[in-house]
Amino acid sequence: MAPRLTRRARIPRPANLLLPSSPARLALRGGLDRPQPEASIEIHNYRVMRWDSVAMGVISAASTFLPVFVARLGGSAFHVGLITAIPAVSGFLLAIPIGQFLQRRAGIVSWYSRGRMVAHLSYALIAVAVLLAPPAAVVAAALLVWAIAAVPSTIGVVSFPVVMDGAAGPRGRMELMSRRWSIMGLTTAVTVAVIGQILDRLSFPINYQLVFVGFTLAGLVSYHFSSQFRVPPHDPPAPGGSFLGRIRDVVAIVRSAPAFLQYSARQLVYVVGARLVLPLVPLYYVRVVGASDAWIGIIATVQSLALLVGYLFWRRESRLRGTRFVLLATILVSALYPALLSLVDQLVVVAALAGAWALFAAGVDLVLFDELMKTIPRRFGVTFASVDTTLVNLATIGAPLMGAALAELLGIETALRIGTLVSLGGCVLFALAARRPRSEAGPAPVPAG
DSSP states (O other), rough: OOOOTTTOOOSOOOGGGSSSOHHHHHHHHHHSSOOOOHHHHHHHHHHHHHHHHHHEEEEEEHHHHHHHHHHTTOOOHHHHHHHHHHHHHHHHHHHHHHHHHTTTTOOOOHHHHHHHHHHHOOOHHHHHHHHHGGGHHHHHHHHHHHHHHHHHHHHHHHHHHHHHHHHHOOGHHHHHHHHHHHHHHHHHHHHHHHHHHHHHHHOOTTTHHHHHHHHHHHHHHHHHTTTTOOOOOOOOOOOSOOOOHHHHHHHHHHTTHHHHHHHHHHHHHHHHHHHHHTTTHHIIIIIOOOHHHHHHHHHHHHHHHHHHHHHHHHHHHHHHHHHHHHHHHHHHHHHHHHHTTOOOHHHHHHHHHHHHHHHHHHHHHHHHHHHHHHSSGGGGGGHHHHHHHHHHHHHHHHHHOOOOOOOOHHHHHHHHHHHHHHHHHHHHHHHHHHOOOOOOSSSSSOOOO
16 A cells, blocks of 8 residues: 555645546646656556565665775775765766666666666675685775676666656655655664674675675566666757767757756765765774774764654644745755864764764655756756766865865864865755745756757
């Protein structure tokens, strides 16, 4: 049966989606631009989403332990930074070509699920590479596998917003994403706690190798369910034209949506600061605080539980106070987190700060995704998603490496504080934009050609 929504929810229950809605109401909710899934299809999508979210919650634990694994193999701050930078390079170089390719394909769900499945095979391949490579080359071997997996991962990243938006429709978008990320957060909390204890009880590196094989198995489960999403079909543009001609079409389409461009510029500044500190946090745990694998698992568990609460809390706050309040409050606290972390070295305080940050980061996840999709015309959803991926990865390529360089030059604590200053610049831009009246017209019209 369909997931029950709270009484205060403004989003209709799936059973009510077949009730007639006036054109005015649909226009206010964005319904004229995006066809709504039928009730039976939405119920199916919610069921698929639940099980896929459980599997992805297990896989999400890898983001906690992969940087730690590379650090324990002897990797430097530069190597840890590459874990973030490599997928960013792939996204920057390939997102728009992949988006153009997918825009002309009707079966977006199959490309989404298969791309993610191939990417998740990398965890088992990293375990094998570390087993077979000579000791001096284990870090390079792991990073090589990670680089190869970045290509199919980009397919999943580009198609993700379109699949999720199509599965829920704009009226149920925040509801579905809140439930999805809540399930993932709860699953990740349990997973990282269990993995942290397993890693402490087995010898290195076999402990990490077994865990990474488990991540790949979860990826296969995720593929089984994610391939069952049902989304409204889109009309692919007619094939043809040169590569340069298609690029010019992309530029023309994006330029016709000023709301998307303005949003992307603000997001870009914030993302630079957030990505700058991304490789520094695990290094701070290992080198400054001296956290064990068990403590890292505890910290990640606290974060995952806080994310679970945050997705529910900020979804409610967005209904009561509006998305502008949620956006400004959450990005401000999230931006301050690295600087606050740099001031403490007690493991209990570190865990508490990590939990507080995750509570607000949940709101950032929800509201930025919703704000992005508000600026994207559905017909060109893959194209706009690929451009957004390219812009974000443009910031992500250099920022982690810059953070690693700052850590080596000035120290990890100072580099964390610099990341906070950059993110605060993004907060200022969002605050200035929030003072301007928001257009109720929705996304700008896009040329049909």
